[in-house]
Amino acid sequence: MTKPIALLDLGAQLSRYRDRALAAMTRVVDASEFIMGPEVARFEAALAGYVDVPYAVSMSSGTDALLAALMALDVGKDDEVVTTTFSFFATAGVIARLGAKPVFVDIDPGTFNATGAALQAALTPRTRALLPVHLFGQMTDLGDLWSSSPVPIIEDAAQSLGARLHGKPTGHFGSMAAVSFFPSKNLGGFGDGGAILTRDERLAERLSILRVHGSKPKYHHHIVGGNFRLDTIQAAVLEIKLEFLEEWSTGRARNAALYDQLFAESGLIDRGLVKTPTKSPGSNHVYNQYVLRVENRDDLQKFMSSRGVGTAVYYPIPLHLQQCFSYLGYNDGDFPNAEAACKEVLAIPVYPELESDSIRRVVDEISAFYRL
Ligand SMILES: Cc1ncc(COP(=O)(O)O)c(C=O)c1O
Structure with missing residues (x-):
């Protein structure tokens, strides 16, 4: 019988980081500091450095990163968000969950990504954001629209961390880029996780408040957010895996x-x-x-x-x-x-x-x- 070939074999990479990851997890357990803390801050700094953006705000999942990005723009009822019809469900689910309307466009049959022309053609006075997806790990090339878009662009970069377009990485193009650390992603955690990359200080601040129920300081709620925090154990593991x-x-x-x-x-x-x-x-x-x-x-x-x-x-x-x-x-x-x-x-x-x-x-x- 010939050897099976799995679609993805995470076990094949484990020996590279297993001992270090387990030691990092043990440190978190021994410190009994499971929420936020220095591991999260260190991982965020490393991630921001990797994509060369000033801010990376870690999140509980790629889905929550997308949701928080839309919330940071105050997307809600009667708003439209234009996105591709060919993506994982979360891309559109987050739009609908906020009471906004997903407006879909078709893809380019070669790259599987929406085109700038299609996204632009779907703009209406109600459009509050564009949400292109860098599907399968290749960035959507929006050309001039990256800079000329009348509404903010959120990159769904769940599958594209590390990808570049004309030399610049995912996270450099939109107002925000949402990444996922679901275990099958190129940078996968030992469970769920995500982050938002941004160059905008104001948005970074808003996202870091949104992820703790909109509070700053604790128990003073300025906006309605959620529990969108990345677990400290995941941050400790992801910091090590990012090196690879x-x-x-x-x-x-x-x-x-x-x-x-x-x-x-x-x-x-x-x-x-x-x-x-x-x-x-x-x-x-x-x-x-x-x-x-x-x-x-x-x-x-x-x-x-x-x-x-x-x-x-x-x-x-x-x-x-x-x-x-x-x-x-x-x-x-x-x-x-x-x-x-x-x-x-x-x-x-x-x-x-x-x-x-x-x-x-x-x-x-x-x-x-x-x-x-
Ligand atoms: C394109 C796309 N968007 C969003 C998500 C949501 O990420 P997560 O599974 O971390 O919530 C995923 C991954 O599953 C994805 O592939």
């Missing part, structure tokens, strides 16, 4: 390049059976996911599973067709690029420690499926 992030991103990009080469050599692309990810010019993709577009996706996925290769579909249903958003009145056919992507996308293993033999085997298995 560049190396891991390089490993992911190396694996992606080998896939690109092997798929090109396989003939699958020429035969129109497989399409490898499109890189937008000037962008450093960090491949949180390596996502193919394939013919006969569901059968291929079953075949790969029978061959012991882990794959995943991100995402099977676009946001505008989710049942909970039926009140928005969108229909099947409204965003054909995203709807087609939902039927064709398949993420294959790309984690940094994946060996080249395994990469070759993944491509061989896909070739075998189409020869059946």
